[in-house]
Amino acid sequence: MVLKLIRRKDSPNWWIRGTIRGISVYETSGTAERDAAEIILTIRAKEVLDESIFGKKLTVTFDSAAESYLQSGGSPRFLKLLRQYFGSTPLRGLRQNDLDAAGTNLFPDVAPETRNRQCYTPFIAVWNHAVGNDWADVRQWRRPRKAKGTTRRQVSKRSGSRPVNYERAARFIAEMSPAPAMVMTVLFYTGMRPVELLTLERDDVDLEGRWLIIRSSKTGEPRGVPMHEFVVPLFNALVQRDDGNPHVFRTFKGESYTIMAGSGGQLSNGIVGARKRLATKGVDITDVSPYTARHSVSTQLVINGIHPHIKDQILGHAFTDMSRHYTAVPQAHLIEAINTLSVPQEWRRMRWWDDPLSWSRRHVKWGKG
Structure with missing residues (x-):
């Protein structure tokens, strides 16, 4: 017997039911x-098949x-966000x-003891439960600690390594010249990697379907990306x-744009310029860069309650055999998410x-005349 989708009268969701190699679902x-x-x-069918062959430790x-x-x-x-x-x-x-990345992304501006309580403690509790069921190996997890001494050590916050809220991102991007501002806007409303967006070609844009096709991603696999309705006029x-x-x-x-490994390429000038213009207005925003957008999309989708499988499909994390079938076909559930x-x-x-096309040809330093 195989797994299949069924409906239940008491639930609006689809249910998965069936048996694979003696394991019932x-x-x-x-x-x-x-x-x-x-x-x-x-994805679930593959997990059950792997479990039947290799045991639960491989698949849980x-x-x-x-x-x-x-x-x-x-x-x-505190377990909901972690799940x-x-x-x-x-x-x-x-x-x-x-685990460290989860703590940073989900709780970016809290004290170490708060991050420990709200992220590390529930995670480790689940892990130890899994160890008790022989689903995972015993592991000593390091927890965040408050710096010793009366003077707190200054921790460097590298730009692009943390999410920011969308109001903060908008404040920053409003200071950028139009061309790089358009790039940053699309990054924040697609979750694409900067290199994917900067190499995107016209033939890979499906305006009617609100769909972008990445021919070769970081993983080497093609994938489809939904575009937020906000950026459709820009692409148009x-x-x-x-x-x-x-x-x-x-x-x-x-x-x-010139693609440079390990740097922002020609977007760097726009980023630095915006920081300087904000600084003259007494505003300190130095944590927004191209990769900030991808972290922000991922975190905000989690906060919005989007199913992890859907989030992973949007960001290009879930590359299964089925992923290839959805590369060029707009998917309503991804667009909705x-x-x-x-x-x-x-x-x-x-x-x-x-008039995005006209403004894209102008080098404007807002507030400079």
Whole structure:
């Protein structure tokens, strides 16, 4: 028998039911969207098959371990965000740096003891429960500690390594020249990697379907990316260019952006310029850069309650055999998820929205005349 999707009268969601190699499954997919449920069904079937062959230690995910922990009487306190963040990540793949990243992304501006209580403690409780069930190996997890002494050590916050809220991002991007501001805007409303966006070509933009096609991502696999409805008019304007250069996003000179490993390339000037202009106004925003957008999209989708499988599909983390089938076909559930990202009014008021194509050719230093 195989796994299949079924409906229940008492639930709006699709349920997964069936047996694979003697292992029975009867559980909710967590979504009422058929396309989303099909993806989850495929991933779940592979997990059950792997479990039947290699045992649960290879296949148990953080979310399933957390569910078992709660059913055994564990405390639900502070566990919801962690379940959304780690979701279907297998326990066998989690390391100290993953736990540290969760603490930083979910609780960026709290004291070490607060991060320890709200992130590390519930995570370790779930892990120890999994160890007791022989689903994971014993591990000594390091917890965050308050710096010793009366003087607190200054911790460097590297730009791009943490999420920011969208109001803060809008305040920063409003100071950027139009061309790089457009790039940053799309990064914050697609979750794409900067290199993916800067190499995007006109033929890979499906305006009607609100869909972008990445021919070759960081993993080497093609993938599809939903675009937020907010940026559709921007794409509609920029793809009108037909001057022999296939790239959608260009510098104000009309040239393709230079891709540089380990640096921001030609976006760096726009970032530095915005920081300086804000500084003259007494505003200190130095934690916004191209990669900030990807972290912000990921974190905000978790906060918005988007299913981990859907979030991973948007960000290009979930590369399964089924992923290839969804590369060029717009997926309604992914578009619906990306549209949960809010748009501050300051972002909507940026002057270049009235004619993006014309403004993209101008090198404007706002407030400088």
